[in-house]
Amino acid sequence: MHRITADRPHPLHDCAATRALENQAQRSLPAHALMQRAAHACARLARALAPHAQRMWLACGGGNNGGDGLLAAALLHQAGLDVTVTWLGTPETSPPDALHSWHAAQDAGVCFADAPPPLGTQDLCVDALLGIGLRTGSTHSPDARLLDCLHALHASHATLLNVDLPSGLVADTGHYAPGFEALAATDPTTAGTHQQRRHTLALLTLKSGLFTAHGRDAAGGVWYDDLGVDAATHPPQAWLAGAPAPSARAHASHKGSFGDVAVIGGEGLAACGMGMTGAAVLAASAALHAGAGRVMVALLDGGATAALPQQPALMLRRFDALELAHATVVCGCGGGAAVATVLAQVLQQAGRLVLDADALNTIAADTALRAQLAARSSRAGCATALTPHPLEAARLLGTSSAAVQADRLSAANQLAQQLGCAVVLKGSGSVVAAPGRLAHINPTGNARLASAGTGDVLAGLLGARLAAQPRADLDGAFAAASAACWQHGALADAWPAHQALTADRLAQAITP
Numbered sequence: 001m002h003r004i005t006a007d008r009p010h011p012l013h014d015c016a017a018t019r020a021l022e023n024q025a026q027r028s029l030p031a032h033a034l035m036q037r038a039a040h041a042c043a044r045l046a047r048a049l050a051p052h053a054q055r056m057w058l059a060c061g062g063g064n065n066g067g068d069g070l071l072a073a074a075l076l077h078q079a080g081l082d083v084t085v086t087w088l089g090t091p092e093t094s095p096p097d098a099l100h101s102w103h104a105a106q107d108a109g110v111c112f113a114d115a116p117p118p119l120g121t122q123d124l125c126v127d128a129l130l131g132i133g134l135r136t137g138s139t140h141s142p143d144a145r146l147l148d149c150l151h152a153l154h155a156s157h158a159t160l161l162n163v164d165l166p167s168g169l170v171a172d173t174g175h176y177a178p179g180f181e182a183l184a185a186t187d188p189t190t191a192g193t194h195q196q197r198r199h200t201l202a203l204l205t206l207k208s209g210l211f212t213a214h215g216r217d218a219a220g221g222v223w224y225d226d227l228g229v230d231a232a233t234h235p236p237q238a239w240l241a242g243a244p245a246p247s248a249r250a251h252a253s254h255k256g257s258f259g260d261v262a263v264i265g266g267e268g269l270a271a272c273g274m275g276m277t278g279a280a281v282l283a284a285s286a287a288l289h290a291g292a293g294r295v296m297v298a299l300l301d302g303g304a305t306a307a308l309p310q311q312p313a314l315m316l317r318r319f320d321a322l323e324l325a326h327a328t329v330v331c332g333c334g335g336g337a338a339v340a341t342v343l344a345q346v347l348q349q350a351g352r353l354v355l356d357a358d359a360l361n362t363i364a365a366d367t368a369l370r371a372q373l374a375a376r377s378s379r380a381g382c383a384t385a386l387t388p389h390p391l392e393a394a395r396l397l398g399t400s401s402a403a404v405q406a407d408r409l410s411a412a413n414q415l416a417q418q419l420g421c422a423v424v425l426k427g428s429g430s431v432v433a434a435p436g437r438l439a440h441i442n443p444t445g446n447a448r449l450a451s452a453g454t455g456d457v458l459a460g461l462l463g464a465r466l467a468a469q470p471r472a473d474l475d476g477a478f479a480a481a482s483a484a485c486w487q488h489g490a491l492a493d494a495w496p497a498h499q500a501l502t503a504d505r506l507a508q509a510i511t512p
């Protein structure tokens with residue numbers, strides 16, 4: 001068993017692969033062996049997380065997730081802890097492994113009760129209500145006892161250990177199933193402390209849903225025990241991204257060695273009464289700090305800005321003075337309606353291209369531009385990355401942002417497939433997808449990034465990473481996108497608690 005950290009990549013499996021793995025392992029192992037391993041891991045982690053616990057409450061469902069909890073309760077009781085179990089199953093309907101665990105708990109003398117015992121902050125509660133057996137159809141709504149237990153677990157001040165999955169969370173998506181949506185509502189005043197005292201022990205496989213959508217809030221710290229079974233025998237659904245390799249600069253290099261980045265965006269105040277030049281400048285600043293050799297900015301403000309005195313290293317250019325084929329183009333940040341006037345030319349001439357914000361909105365509403373974007377995938381020397389947030393992704397897919405959020409991996413994969421690009425679907429657990437590749441889920445970042453302009457910073461950083469790729473192709477775009485997301489999030493994770501995280505400071509904190 002080990003704790004999952006963001007530094008190295010991890011394969012993520014879906015329910016179907018986990019079931020196949022479980023069935024295969026069950027056939028080669030003695031009866032109940034897998035559940036015994038699961039329960040031992042669970043009990044060990046429970047004791048490690050709450051070494052001073054006087055009481056433990058284990059809420060156990062009627063399936064095998066509950067079986068893990070029941071057997072862990074027996075082990076914890078045998079270790080001398082004051083253990084109470086609430087079991088929602090019945091011996092008549094229990095699957096064989098869980099029934100065996102129920103007998104073990106009874107034989108050990110574990111206390112069974114309908115209500116939780118009083119728990120203090122040093123105590124521990126265990127959510128063993130639902131795991132991968134969660135059914136999501138509208139006919140399967142949680143009953144009152146199950147919801148009562150869940151609310152008691154979430155309201156408790158004790159450390160919470162989720163067995164395999166937080167109950168109600170869909171393993172493959174990180175979205176809550178119908179009937180469990182209320183669990184997604186977090187009280188911002190207590191979210192931080194809840195996060196710190198929450199842990200999930202993933203069994204057999206790591207599930208994608210733990211790392212995206214509501215998954216990160218629900219899961220807290222993620223631990224993993226493979227139960228002695230090699231998950232590598234089954235193909236993963238996606239990868240949890242690891243830290244990008246550090247970049248090294250040869251001594252004999254010059255500013256041309258690291259690529260030019262040209263940022264196009266920043267509609268002026270005069271156009272619609274909304275000055276958005278800051279967005280383009282943020283992206284450019286991010287590209288510069290990320291190590292791009294030269295960074296140019298073409299503002300779509302009709303020449304209203306003649307200089308950027310705060311950012312002397314950025315080179316102002318008129319759009320028609322840019323050499324689109326030679327620079328890595330970052331287009332759309334604060335682009336407003338004005339971006340529509342340049343997009344056809346950008347899609348035609350740019351080799352390495354990052355499209356963000358209004359560039360994406362404009363393409364979503366224009367079938368000719370969309371076709372032009374998709375056609376880039378068959379042109380040599382083109383590497384394209386899109387950085388939509390969920391609403392922008394929904395516009396491109398012709399759906400709602402709720403539908404995108406309900407299955408972020410699918411949405412990102414679909415978009416990548418349709419447009420032949422690398423796609424970063426932003427938000428908690430950003431998904432990086434590209435056609436024919438397993439998506440990456442980004443493990444870094446936090447809600448401090450939910451602040452205006454941080455997306456522009458990501459686009460600029462991605463531009464710099466794309467400019468430094470050895471080849472302008474889909475692999476380069478995918479690698480650059482994954483690396484940029486990881487670094488962007490890691491900066492936020494390391495941000496001093498007492499200092500405001502603003503987009504301009506974030507851009508300045510980027511290192512090559």
Ligand SMILES: NC(=O)C1=CN([C@@H]2O[C@H](COP(=O)(O)OP(=O)(O)OC[C@H]3O[C@@H](n4cnc5c(N)ncnc54)[C@H](OP(=O)(O)O)[C@@H]3O)[C@@H](O)[C@H]2O)[C@@H](O)CC1
Pocket residue numbers: 022032034035038061062063064065066068095097129130131132133134135136140141142143146163164165177203204
């Ligand atoms: N077998 C083994 O050795 C191993 C198993 N392992 C463990 O088993 C877990 C999988 O166990 P599982 O397949 O029994 O499913 P599980 O997650 O307990 O859920 C089924 C229960 O939930 C209920 N239920 C479902 N949907 C619902 C809803 N929407 N709302 C309300 N209730 C709902 C469903 O009720 P029913 O539909 O049957 O009425 C049934 O009672 C896995 O996550 C891991 O922890 C590991 O230790 C590895 C070894």
Ligand SMILES: Nc1ncnc2c1ncn2[C@@H]1O[C@H](COP(=O)(O)OP(=O)(O)O)[C@@H](O)[C@H]1O
Pocket residue numbers: 389426427428429430444445446447448449450451452453454455456457458488
């Ligand atoms: N809760 C969160 N957890 C992790 N990352 C987040 C969260 N909220 C926002 N972000 C990140 O912050 C950035 C915001 O981008 P975007 O929505 O385009 O904002 P803006 O348009 O203001 O720049 C994205 O990289 C996104 O992934």
Ligand SMILES: [K+]
Pocket residue numbers: 065127128129130131162163164165166167
């Ligand atoms: K659970």
